[in-house]
Structure formats: C-alpha cells, structure tokens
Amino acid sequence: LLVISIDTLRRDRFGFLGDSSATPNLDALALQGVVLSDHVSCANWTSPSMICGQTGRTSLQVGFHPVPGDLEQVYDQSFPTQEYFFRDAGFQAVLTTANYFFSEENGTALGFQQVVALGYQAAPLTLEAALGQLLVVADGDTPFYQHVHLVDPHTPYTAPQEWYGDTTGLSALEHD
Numbered sequence: 001l002l003v004i005s006i007d008t009l010r011r012d013r014f015g016f017l018g019d020s021s022a023t024p025n026l027d028a029l030a031l032q033g034v035v036l037s038d039h040v041s042c043a044n045w046t047s048p049s050m051i052c053g054q055t056g057r058t059s060l061q062v063g064f065h066p067v068p069g070d071l072e073q074v075y076d077q078s079f080p081t082q083e084y085f086f087r088d089a090g091f092q093a094v095l096t097t098a099n100y101f102f103s104e105e106n107g108t109a110l111g112f113q114q115v116v117a118l119g120y121q122a123a124p125l126t127l128e129a130a131l132g133q134l135l136v137v138a139d140g141d142t143p144f145y146q147h148v149h150l151v152d153p154h155t156p157y158t159a160p161q162e163w164y165g166d167t168t169g170l171s172a173l174e175h176d
Contacts (some may be wrong), residue, residue: 001091001145002033003135005053007046007099008153011037019109044068046101047075050108050149054081071100083111085144092137096130097149098123106130114148123152 004026012018015027017037024114037162042052048059057079059065070175083093095102097113103109103117116129130148137144 001086003145003147005102006153007149013059013153022097024162035066046099047106047108050102051075053082054083054108054111055079056082066106071106073106074108075108077107081108081111083145083147084108085115087111087113090143092144093147094133094137094144095147095149096126096133097147098126098151099149125151126150132155140141142170 007139010018014023014030015021016023024100027123041049042058043049045068047070048064051057051059051062055062060159062076062079064073064075064077072099082097086093092114093112094114094116095109096116096118097103097109098118098119098121099111100119100161101108104115105117109115109117114133116133118126118129126148127150130146136145
C-alpha cells in the first residue's frame with residue numbers, strides 16, 4: 001500500500017481531478033491505482049490534519065489541538081494511528097516525510113517502523129529517499145505500507161496581482 005499526501009495541494013491542481021496538466025506522473029499513477037477523491041480536511045494545518053488521517057478521528061476527539069506551527073505539543077497516542085494496525089497485520093510500515101509536523105518529533109508518526117524525516121526538502125529529494133525505502137521494504141514477502149508526505153506547495157507563494165482586487169480601503173497589518 002502506497003499513500004502519497006501533499007501539504008496544501010488543491011484537488012483542481014491534479015490533471016486526473018481538474019483542468020491542470022501539472023501532474024502527469026501522478027496522473028499516470030492514479031490510472032493504475034485507487035484514488036480516494038472525496039475528502040475534506042479535518043483541520044487547517046498539518047499536525048492535526050495528519051492525526052485525523054492517521055486515526056480516523058478529529059484532533060479535538062483525540063485531544064490534540066496544537067497551535068499552528070507549534071512543535072512543542074506532542075500527540076500522546078491516546079488513539080492508535082493506522083500504522084499500528086498495519087504492523088499488527090504483518091505489514092512493514094515506513095514513512096518518508098518532508099514536513100516536521102508529520103514526524104516522530106511531535107508524535108504524529110510514532111507507529112512507523114522506519115521514518116526518514118527530511119525537513120522541508122523538495123519533492124525530487126523526498127521521492128528519491130522514498131524510492132530507497134521502497135526498494136528495501138518491497139524486497140521480500142512482507143506486505144508494506146509506505147506513506148510519502150510532500151510539502152512543495154507550501155513554498156513561499158505570492159498570488160498574481162490581479163487576484164488582490166482593490167486593497168485601498170484595507171488598513172495596514174501590525175506586526176513585530
């Protein structure tokens with residue numbers, strides 16, 4: 001079982017789900033696999049969203065609702081994540097992640113037997129590491145569950161000027 005998750009990627013950016021041709025490799029992979037395409041995010045940022053996806057419960061249901069950007073609050077495994085179920089069923093459970101907020105650091109990836117946490121690396125490096133993991137876990141009779149988490153859409157983004165509209169009536173934001 002291969003699961004690919006991508007931070008902040010909208011469904012209309014996939015060729016097989018929208019009008020974009022920006023994802024030809026994922027489009028080809030989707031034609032060979034099963035695509036679960038009717039999902040709604042449980043939270044507005046990575047840590048609680050990943051807990052929702054890993055437990056089937058919202059972060060509020062499991063008591064894990066960190067402030068966005070907070071790596072200090074750690075998920076306490078009050079509800080087991082799906083990796084434990086895969087492991088109990090005899091699967092090798094591995095994760096390659098390019099986001100600290102889906103890693104062992106904050107408890108969101110503790111059920112995996114092997115984790116490659118790359119920080120905020122671009123997809124080519126993350127996918128290269130994932131392929132290395134895959135070649136190890138897929139070499140044998142043991143079934144595997146591999147989760148690959150990409151973060152590329154999170155890179156600094158500036159919307160096109162025409163999307164801003166008339167901003168003359170807005171007051172300046174105060175910041176430190």
